Amino acid sequence: MRFRAACERALDAMDGPIAADAAARRRLLAESELIVCDMVESLRAGRPRVAEPSLATGGRQADPRDSLLFWETFFSIVLRRLITYADIGDRSREPFTLAVLVLYESITSRLSEGLVSYSGHLLDKVHEAQLDERNRITRELHDRVGFWLNTAFRQMELFEVARERGADLSGATERVEKARFAVREAMRSLRATTTGLRLQEPVRHLERALLTAFAALPANEAMVRLNINGDEDWAPDGVKDEVFLIVREAVRNAVVHGRPRLVVVGVHIAPYELRVYVDDDGAGFDVKTLAKGKGIGLSVMRERAEALNGTLTVAGTQGRGTHVELYVPLPEHADPQ
CATH class of the missing domain: 3.30.565.10 (Histidine kinase-like ATPase, C-terminal domain)
Incomplete structure (x- = not known):
């Protein structure tokens, strides 16, 4: 219990995102207890026995820098206790070395798993950002460029219908001017969108x-x-x-x-x-x-x-x-x- 309390005090002292996330705190405390179990099992077996890190579920995705800070503190806590309770003579040197080796391997395996998980998390965020940007460009092209192209097309289409029917073309000039205006707006909008600038000043x-x-x-x-x-x-x-x-x-x-x-x-x-x-x-x-x-x-x-x-x-x-x-x-x- 005193060991767990020491780990909790270490988390409190970090005063970081992990310390403020209840689920992340529980994960780290549970993993620290598993590492101690690895050390005990290894000492009983007389050889390293390091269990696979448990999969993280719930809570925020931990930044590797936060995890590294905790595990560095955890390593110091355990090492001090080993030195305090172990009489490092010729007979106890081998168990002490084994305990430190298991401690090191357990921590590094968890850091490695955390780095892989965090890398995947960052790649997912990059992918989401790419999709968001693609959707944004789609909206901009559809609403800002597509409207004017559609308007120009409709004006010219109605002009063609009137001409084919032999109707009075007195309004043809107005239709052509409206179509020309719409095409100019579409070109301006397309240039602004493709250069990554705002189409225009907000309305x-x-x-x-x-x-x-x-x-x-x-x-x-x-x-x-x-x-x-x-x-x-x-x-x-x-x-x-x-x-x-x-x-x-x-x-x-x-x-x-x-x-x-x-x-x-x-x-x-x-x-x-x-x-x-x-x-x-x-x-x-x-x-x-x-x-x-x-x-x-x-x-x-x-x-x-x-x-x-x-x-x-x-x-x-x-x-x-x-x-x-x-x-x-x-x-x-x-x-x-």
């Missing part, structure tokens, strides 16, 4: 940015109405930037896939939350069909909402339009009263 005026995006949509496909209530200053620029991309994608999806006559966008900003509603009178959708879809638009919208600690809800009925609802908390502006 500071949500209403202005949304109206600009809606104006680029083909005029004869749907009427888009925007209503913003509340003070935009209550929402940080970074939040408005992400909300802008989510709303723009929701409207684009409605116009392209739902073929509605009217899309209504409502943005309501309060000191503690931001809510968005996007409703259209288009074709709607079948929930089962949506779940099987391969498009990334909806998944990207959800990821952006989750990044803001918000939620995104999409509902619709085939033939009766679609309803999209976004909720984003604004805790830094919350009124405790």
Whole structure:
């Protein structure tokens, strides 16, 4: 018991992450007791008997530097006790040497296992970071570049339809100019994304940015109405930037896939939350069909909402339009009263 108390005092003196982690403390104390058992069994057998380290479960992944500090202290504690209780003469020199050898091998085996485990942990973190970055680039390309390319394509597609039907081409110049503007924006967005820079300064005026995006949509496909209530200053620029991309994608999806006559966008900003509603009178959708879809638009919208600690809800009925609802908390502006 006094030996365990000495180990616990050593952990307390470390005052590090391991010392503050109850599960990690239990693991180290259990391993230290196993090492003492190895020494006792080795002395009884007259030869080294070192058991395999137990697999670590639960708690934080230990930094090898923290483990090394503990085992260094543990080695000193045990060695001092061996010297205190052993009469190192000719007869006891061999058992003493055996005990120190087992102590050394037991500690080094655990340090080796810890290094391997921690290396795997770091590789997993690197892999997660790579996946996160890949997903981020996917979102940026889809929302920032894809929107403008899709807009340019739709403008040119409608121009081709009008020409094939022999319709009046008086509005052709406007369509071509809108398509050219969209292509320029796509090129600018792509350059910014591929150089690892922010696409642009975060949106500071949500209403202005949304109206600009809606104006680029083909005029004869749907009427888009925007209503913003509340003070935009209550929402940080970074939040408005992400909300802008989510709303723009929701409207684009409605116009392209739902073929509605009217899309209504409502943005309501309060000191503690931001809510968005996007409703259209288009074709709607079948929930089962949506779940099987391969498009990334909806998944990207959800990821952006989750990044803001918000939620995104999409509902619709085939033939009766679609309803999209976004909720984003604004805790830094919350009124405790």
